[in-house]
Amino acid sequence: SILLEPDSLYITTTQLSEAKYHWSLCRTGSSCNEAVRHHWHEKPHLPNHPVAEGYGFQRIQPRSLTGRVVLGYFKLSGYTPPSSTVWAEICETTFETSYPTVQLNRVHGITCRTWVLKVLSTLCERG
Structure with missing residues (x-):
């Protein structure tokens, strides 16, 4: 098992296929038992909601439920946790829109x- 430090931010990578990785951010709370993954991911197709992807978050489980292994937890030094409200606003507004298909998102x-990098850039800009 990997021990994550409290009040920290990590970039995580999960292998999807031989040459593809899913990037996300893992934010820990003041206790070692609080860890939440924040990421840009595919959304289920819903009527009247024509977007392929969006921001989401999940509490991290003690073990993988999908059989996928996190390949790396890269701790970001110098991170000062913003308030939960500021954090949510940054994550939710990093991309103004999502397109109807994954392919169109990639074209744009x-x-x-790029979601992870833009969130980190915004955190740096805000100090």
Whole structure:
């Protein structure tokens, strides 16, 4: 098992296929038992909601439920946790829109990796 430090931020990578990785951010709370994964991911197709992807978050489980292994937890030094309200606003507004297909998102530079990088850039800008 991997021990994550409290009040920290990690970039995580999960292997999807031989040459593809899913990037996300793992934010820990003041206790070692609080860890939430934040990421840009595919959304189920719903009527009247024509977007292929969006922001989401989940509490991290003690073990993988999908059989996928996190390949890396990269701790970001110098991270000062913003308030939960500021954090949510940054994550939810990083991309103004999502397109109806994953392919259109990629054409417009919208990926899980670019989402992570833009969130980090916004955190740096806000101090």
